[in-house]
Every structure is written in structure tokens, then in C-alpha cells.
Amino acid sequence: NAGVTQTPKFRILKIGQSMTLQCAQDMNHNYMYWYRQDPGMGLKLIYYSVGAGITDKGEVPNGYNVSRSTTEDFPLRLELAAPSQTSVYFCASSYRGNSGNTIYFGEGSWLTVV
Amino acid sequence: AQKVTQAQTEISVVEKEDVTLDCVYETRDTTYYLFWYKQPPSGELVFLIRRNSFDEQNEISGRYSWNFQKSTSSFNFTITASQVVDSAVYFCALSEAYFGNEKLTFGTGTRLTIIP
Numbered sequence: 001n002a003g004v005t006q007t008p009k010f011r012i013l014k015i016g017q018s019m020t021l022q023c024a025q026d027m028n029h030n031y032m033y034w035y036r037q038d039p040g041m042g043l044k045l046i047y048y049s050v051g052a053g054i055t056d057k058g059e060v061p062n063g064y065n066v067s068r069s070t071t072e073d074f075p076l077r078l079e080l081a082a083p084s085q086t087s088v089y090f091c092a093s094s095y096r097g098n099s100g101n102t103i104y105f106g107e108g109s110w111l112t113v114v
Numbered sequence: 115a116q117k118v119t120q121a122q123t124e125i126s127v128v129e130k131e132d133v134t135l136d137c138v139y140e141t142r143d144t145t146y147y148l149f150w151y152k153q154p155p156s157g158e159l160v161f162l163i164r165r166n167s168f169d170e171q172n173e174i175s176g177r178y179s180w181n182f183q184k185s186t187s188s189f190n191f192t193i194t195a196s197q198v199v200d201s202a203v204y205f206c207a208l209s210e211a212y213f214g215n216e217k218l219t220f221g222t223g224t225r226l227t228i229i230p
Contacts, residue, residue: 031216033216033217033218035218040222040223041222041223042118042120042205042207042220042221042222042223043205043207043218043220044220045217045218045219048217058217088157090159092216094216102164102216103161103216103218105158105159105161107157107158108157108158108159110157
């Protein structure tokens, strides 16, 4: 059971390039999330999904796109990378258990835009 | 809108001292969840505790304890007899209580340094 897996772990992008951060979970969780963490700050929600085919914006969605074609995968797309998108990105998933919600985080993806 | 405030940006204490990390939150929801996460230098997020808004009992787990007071909207975290391995950034977070949906609002974190 791998939990939440993010790839790549590190990436350097040039301004204007595009890339996709991959996120996969093998726990059959309906809910998935993308957060970003800027230096010295807490995490902020970019996008989330309540199930396959359904996505919604979080607090800081501009410059990003997501899709959820399967329960397992929730990729985050950066179309035109900007220096302001230099950040650490965390993917997460959650489910509703008997004692309430439980959320699992991936290990993070460090992205630098130069 | 929800908000979490961690007023202490950085704290340094000598090993074996006790230290309390403050967390104050704002929400209009009557049902919500509060969390503490630890982020060591390696960068991953380590779950420490999750508390339902209806459960105001204080909790102790080894050297860690949490004090939840709805009257002051605070959820403070105390480490007793601190150790160097406790050095990390600690985040307090708040989530709405929707079924299975765990959208978290994080504070800005407190960087804790334990001096040997």
C-alpha cells in the first residue's frame, strides 16, 4: 500500500514552460487535493476533487488546471510557468471513516521556475 | 471565511524545556476539525492530532499535549521535556466538517528549534 505518490519530487522549469505534477493514490479515496506551500508559509488549497469527473477550485487556482478521470489519479497542470509558481506542492487524499475524516499527504514536489 | 493564526513565527528553547505553540482560529461553522502537523527539515507533513469541535477534552500523547478551548477559539500544543528531534515547523489547521471532504486552512506555521 503506497499511499499518496507524487512525481516528480524536484523540477526546475523555465518561464513559460508547461508541466504536469502527477499524483496517485491506491487507497480508493474519493477526495483528493492539491496544496501549495510558499517559503515560510502554510499550505494553501489550489484545487480539489470529490470524485472522478468532479473538480473544483480552492483558494489559489489561477495558473493551474486539474483533471480527475479516475479515482486514483489527480494530475496538476501548469500551462505557462511563472516565477510566482515556485513552491512546494502537496497532493492529498481523504475518506470518511467511522471516526471521521482522515487525510493523507504525499511527500511533496519541489518546483522552481526560473 | 476560515482563518488560522499562529502568532509565534519562531521559538527556540533549550533541550528538556517545555514549550507551548499557540493556535487561534476563526470559523462560522459550528462543526469543524482542528489539526496539528509537524514538518521536519526533510519536508514531509507528519500528522499529529485531529480534534472534533464537539470534543473539548484535552489530549495527551507521550510528551505531546493539546489544549482545546472553544471559548477562546484556541487549540494550543505543548511539548514537554523537548528533544532535539522536535525541531521542525509546526502547523495548525482547520477544516470544514463536510462528509469526507477535508479542505484544510493552514496557519503560517511556527518554526521550533530545540537547542542541545
